[in-house]
Amino acid sequence: MSPTIDTNDAQLLVSAVMLSAMNVFDVRKIMTLINVYGRASDEHIRQRALVGWVFAMPDKTHRIFHQLWDKVSELCKNETLRRDLLELQMQVFYCLNAERDNDELQRDIIPNLMKNNNLQITRFGIKEKEEDPMQDILDPGAADRAMEEVEDSFKRMADMQRAGADIYFGGFSQMKRFPFFNTLSNWFCPFYVEHPALRGVNEQLEGYKFMEVLLRKGPFCDSDKYSFALALLSVVNRLPPNVREILNSGEAMGPTDTGFDMSSAAYIRRIYLQDLYRFFRVYPYRNDFRNPFECESPTWRALFFTNDAFDRALFLLESRELKRFLLKRKHYGATAEMCAHYQEPTLAEDLFMRATLAIHDGRYADAQTLYAQILHRDPDNLRALRGRALADFYCGDFASAVKGYSMLLEKHPDNRHDALNLAISQINCGDVEQGVNGLFRLNLDYPDDKNIRRAIAWGQMLLCKSVQAEPIYDDLLSSAEAENADYLNAGYCKWFVGKVAAAADLFKTYVQKESVSLADAFAQDLSLLTRNSISNIDIKLMTDIVDRDKQ
Numbered sequence: 001m002s003p004t005i006d007t008n009d010a011q012l013l014v015s016a017v018m019l020s021a022m023n024v025f026d027v028r029k030i031m032t033l034i035n036v037y038g039r040a041s042d043e044h045i046r047q048r049a050l051v052g053w054v055f056a057m058p059d060k061t062h063r064i065f066h067q068l069w070d071k072v073s074e075l076c077k078n079e080t081l082r083r084d085l086l087e088l089q090m091q092v093f094y095c096l097n098a099e100r101d102n103d104e105l106q107r108d109i110i111p112n113l114m115k116n117n118n119l120q121i122t123r124f125g126i127k128e129k130e131e132d133p134m135q136d137i138l139d140p141g142a143a144d145r146a147m148e149e150v151e152d153s154f155k156r157m158a159d160m161q162r163a164g165a166d167i168y169f170g171g172f173s174q175m176k177r178f179p180f181f182n183t184l185s186n187w188f189c190p191f192y193v194e195h196p197a198l199r200g201v202n203e204q205l206e207g208y209k210f211m212e213v214l215l216r217k218g219p220f221c222d223s224d225k226y227s228f229a230l231a232l233l234s235v236v237n238r239l240p241p242n243v244r245e246i247l248n249s250g251e252a253m254g255p256t257d258t259g260f261d262m263s264s265a266a267y268i269r270r271i272y273l274q275d276l277y278r279f280f281r282v283y284p285y286r287n288d289f290r291n292p293f294e295c296e297s298p299t300w301r302a303l304f305f306t307n308d309a310f311d312r313a314l315f316l317l318e319s320r321e322l323k324r325f326l327l328k329r330k331h332y333g334a335t336a337e338m339c340a341h342y343q344e345p346t347l348a349e350d351l352f353m354r355a356t357l358a359i360h361d362g363r364y365a366d367a368q369t370l371y372a373q374i375l376h377r378d379p380d381n382l383r384a385l386r387g388r389a390l391a392d393f394y395c396g397d398f399a400s401a402v403k404g405y406s407m408l409l410e411k412h413p414d415n416r417h418d419a420l421n422l423a424i425s426q427i428n429c430g431d432v433e434q435g436v437n438g439l440f441r442l443n444l445d446y447p448d449d450k451n452i453r454r455a456i457a458w459g460q461m462l463l464c465k466s467v468q469a470e471p472i473y474d475d476l477l478s479s480a481e482a483e484n485a486d487y488l489n490a491g492y493c494k495w496f497v498g499k500v501a502a503a504a505d506l507f508k509t510y511v512q513k514e515s516v517s518l519a520d521a522f523a524q525d526l527s528l529l530t531r532n533s534i535s536n537i538d539i540k541l542m543t544d545i546v547d548r549d550k551q
Helices: 007-023 027-039 043-056 066-075 079-096 098-115 142-162 184-188 196-204 210-216 222-238 241-249 265-282 316-328 332-341 348-361 364-377 382-395 398-411 416-429 432-445 450-462 466-478 484-496 500-514 518-524 526-531 536-550
Strands: 119-122 125-128
Touching: 007 027, 007 043, 007 184, 027 043, 027 066, 043 079, 043 265, 079 098, 079 265, 079 316, 184 222, 184 265, 196 222, 222 265, 316 332, 316 348, 332 348, 348 364, 348 382, 364 382, 382 398, 382 416, 398 416, 416 432, 416 450, 432 450, 450 466, 450 484, 450 526, 466 484, 484 500, 500 518, 500 536, 518 526, 518 536
Parallel strands: none
Antiparallel strands: 119 125
16 A cells, blocks of 8 residues: 555555465455555555455354454445445456357357458458449448448447446457466556566557557456457558558557546456456466356355345345346346345345246246235235236146236236236136137237247147147248247147147157157146047057157
8 A cells, every 4th residue: 555566566466465365264364455445545456455355255264253254344334335345246247247248249249340341361461351343333322231230239339338248258268378378467467568578569569559548548457458469469560551550540449438437446346357257267277266256056156245244234225236136137046045145025026036036946836925925915016916827827726827817907908928828827727718719819919929829729629629720730830930849739739630640750859859758748738638539549559659769
């Protein structure tokens, strides 16, 4: 914290203390990081210290060290610290989403940028593509459309970044093989152009504004800036003159205004977390260190909000916000851990979250109970009514599901999904004709909905009208939206109309796709088979045919 210590050196030392304390618990080192966080005037040092002491906190043994326990308890009484911890916890999960975000970039955004770029990479270097003089004649609007696609792609990337996504992880994680990154400390070193490893880059780019812009405006974490600068060194001599000119003008980074205040605590902390995430995902010897981004049972290290050092009573408000954040981003396991740690059984929102998790995990009976508790307090709660009806539906309690969906349709008669589930529930309750009639009405309004057509076909088979169901299944199987279950049900339909060979072929396809026992499927749908005069001998013969060919 001394003003005579260079900030880069201080930041590096803070990271070293953090790594050490994370691997081997040392109360003095953690107390040092806490004190640096509380007293440092440089925000970069302060945020590294915050991340450091949070990541270094042990799971249990801190209770033995009352000095640490009391200090953390005192800190947590500060609302500003609790908000910082909440932001930090969310930022950790943004880092954990890096692979998912990279998949979206590779699938939806990068192809557009590659298709519409105007540079060509050859063995002699990079050069501009020659414009096709016929293009303006054949397709006058092509250039404008290409520009719009590029702008839209950049806008989507910027929106993802503003939302917290680590959009550069996928590309820069592949650029950590330079000898520079063989030195452990370089992974945590703040970017500065005077770094000895950048001497060759500085000499090659002397007179260019690129390095200055990279340092001042580059929207990357420090290790990515080093990767960028080192990679440029290997291609700078092959760059075309106009690209060199861009480097000289300082525009090589493109639009560097990300909409963030780069001097803010949140931005500084986020960039540092991205450095850490790259280290723990890419560094060859990362397994020698305790990974703070581990987010699986039983450790859940990344979910530090469940650490016993943080008073549950003080963090209730922040925990609710965090649970909403995690559930929205489909971190179901982490949400369940939070719900178990911060239980608020009298709060309707907590009951809703636990019910949603129960539905996701397939614990439909638990979901029924939780939704019943909500409806006991608020009988007209539409969200709870819909959730309870869905839980009843999945539990096979179709009589209750009919009641629930009927109530929902009284309030919102145009809801397609509720109407579909009501019709299917009626069919499964034995009121097949009424359910099928409801499906036909739905089909008139939504003729392209495959799920409605599937339900109609199933209802027709229950009514022993398989001839009417057969063309529906033929259409489903010929479409790109065919599901594995369609082969089983189409097999039933062919069987019922006497096309045994075709039925056997469909059953074989179903077994291959699902890797399940056909006998189990027949047992589950025995009532349907019995309705359509399929005897036990027929079932055994068909099972033998399919099993014999499978062998």
